[in-house]
Amino acid sequence: MLPAPETHRVFDWRELAWFTKGWTPDFPEMIVINPGSPCEAFLPAASPHSHAWTQYAKHTNGPSDEAALRTLRVGGPLRGPVAHGLACGAHIIVHHGRPWNALAYHGHGYRTERRMLRKSWGITSHSEWQVQQRALLDTERADPVCEFVLGVRHAIAQDTGGHVETGRWHETAARVLHRRAGSGTLLTPDGVTNTAPLPAAETEARIQDIQHLIGRITRYEGRMRADGLLRDGQYVTSVDAWYLGRASCMARWGLSTRFGTLPQAEAAVVEVGHRAARRYKSWQDFSVGFVLGRCLQFDNDKFGSWYEDMVTAHRILMADPGSPWLNIPFR
Numbered sequence: 001m002l003p004a005p006e007t008h009r010v011f012d013w014r015e016l017a018w019f020t021k022g023w024t025p026d027f028p029e030m031i032v033i034n035p036g037s038p039c040e041a042f043l044p045a046a047s048p049h050s051h052a053w054t055q056y057a058k059h060t061n062g063p064s065d066e067a068a069l070r071t072l073r074v075g076g077p078l079r080g081p082v083a084h085g086l087a088c089g090a091h092i093i094v095h096h097g098r099p100w101n102a103l104a105y106h107g108h109g110y111r112t113e114r115r116m117l118r119k120s121w122g123i124t125s126h127s128e129w130q131v132q133q134r135a136l137l138d139t140e141r142a143d144p145v146c147e148f149v150l151g152v153r154h155a156i157a158q159d160t161g162g163h164v165e166t167g168r169w170h171e172t173a174a175r176v177l178h179r180r181a182g183s184g185t186l187l188t189p190d191g192v193t194n195t196a197p198l199p200a201a202e203t204e205a206r207i208q209d210i211q212h213l214i215g216r217i218t219r220y221e222g223r224m225r226a227d228g229l230l231r232d233g234q235y236v237t238s239v240d241a242w243y244l245g246r247a248s249c250m251a252r253w254g255l256s257t258r259f260g261t262l263p264q265a266e267a268a269v270v271e272v273g274h275r276a277a278r279r280y281k282s283w284q285d286f287s288v289g290f291v292l293g294r295c296l297q298f299d300n301d302k303f304g305s306w307y308e309d310m311v312t313a314h315r316i317l318m319a320d321p322g323s324p325w326l327n328i329p330f331r
Contacts, residue, residue, distance in 0.1 A: 003036075004075075004104045005255055005262060013109035016060060019045050019053035067312050068097040069320045076101035079328065085269030087283075087324035088241075088276050089248025091290050094313045100324060103265055105252035113256040129250070129259035133268055136247035139240040139275065146239050146296065149173060149213055154237055162233060169214055174207045181206075213296075220295055223303055227311055229288050240279050241286045242293025248272045276330075283325035287314050 014022075019031075023045060031045040045053070076099060077083035083101055086093075090100045098107070107113045117123040123132055136142075152173045156164045181203040217236070224230040251268035254260030260268075280286040291310045299306035317325045 005106075005258070007258065007261070010110035010258060011106050012111055015057060016053050017057035020050040020057075023047075023050060064097050066097050067095050067309070067316065069094055069316050069323055070097060070099045071322055071324075072099045072101050076103070078324075081270045081273055082266055083324060084277075084328050084330075085248055085271070085273035086252075087328055088272045088286065089245050089252070089269070090317055090324060091245055091287070091294075091310055091313045092249050093252075094316055095309050103252060103255070103269065104262070105256045107253070107256050110257065113253060117253055117257055117259070123257075123259065126259045129254045129257075130264075133247065133250050133254065133260070136243045136250055137268070137271055137275065139243050139279070142243040143239055143293070145210070146213065146217075146293075149210060149217065150236060150238055152176065153235065157235075164235075166214065166218055170211050173210050173214065177207050177210065178203060216296060216301060217292065219301065220292055220307075223307070224288060224291065229284075229291065229311065229314055236288050236292045237285065238279055238289050239293030239296065241276065241289035242297070244272050244276050244279075245290045280330070283330050284318065286330065287317070287325075 025046070027046065029044060029046040030042045033039075033041040033043060043049075071078075077086065078101065082103065086101050086103060093100045098105070107116075114124075117129070121132055123129050153164050153169050156168060156172055221230060221235055225232060225234075230236075248269050251260065251265040251272075254268075255262060255265045276286055280289065291307070291314065294310055295303075295307050317323045320326070
């Protein structure tokens with residue numbers, strides 16, 4: 001049991017064996033477990049009782065990171081905009097076995113959380129956290145190339161009534177790129193920019209890159225259909241979910257590291273929920289967008305843990321009776 005985050009109080013995590021390795025004579029002789037709660041307990045920590053901590057340490061490996069749906073029945077939102085925004089980050093949170101609705105997130109403790117943000121995101125300050133939080137929410141700039149490719153297919157599907165042949169998808173994307181190149185409109189990972197008309201060789205290279213991406217998307221969607229994430233004839237409409245899901249988590253990570261405040265984290269997850277509802281039709285639609293976005297960035301067509309871990313989280317969230325995806329309307 002941990003109290004809500006405070007600006008000047010943080011929480012750390014230690015193995016039980018630390019009481020024998022790191023406890024010094026000037027430390028208190030007793031440790032208080034769950035202070036101020038109905039299950040408050042005082043336990044001896046100093047020698048000779050430290051031997052008992054060593055024995056208990058042999059039977060535990062610390063917090064479990066096994067994928068599981070965990071819910072706070074008290075102290076966490078179960079309905080409403082905040083709960084909806086937190087549920088958008090459930091892939092990662094469920095994968096790590098943390099409570100999906102814990103906005104007051106602690107993870108593996110203050111030092112470990114800060115180390116994670118520094119190594120994985122390059123975040124070491126409040127301002128850097130804010131910049132990253134805004135970047136994840138700004139889905140219009142997140143992945144314009146992939147959104148272009150998926151948007152072309154979606155436009156074809158609306159004209160044809162559903163099914164889109166891969167060949168037509170290739171041809172239509174190439175035709176649009178040829179037209180844009182001739183008019184000096186260039187599609188880059190940073191978005192659409194205006195330039196001088198492109199040389200034919202450069203245009204063809206970009207078309208090949210786009211067609212390679214179409215092939216990757218097609219293979220991942222085929223695997224997702226085989227694994228039950230997509231129905232026959234269904235396809236991914238956008239990978240914005242990959243950014244919005246991480247934006248929901250980033251809000252919690254900002255709070256656990258004290259780079260962000262509770263009001264800032266709450267505002268961010270509410271914004272995540274609003275943007276997700278505008279972009280997708282259902283939790284299932286949102287989920288496959290998240291899985292595809294993650295795999296395109298990290299999995300390298302291997303269908304390894306980057307993919308399998310999210311399949312596990314998806315199945316838990318789509319089937320467990322206590323899942324927020326089954327209890328909170330997406331829209």
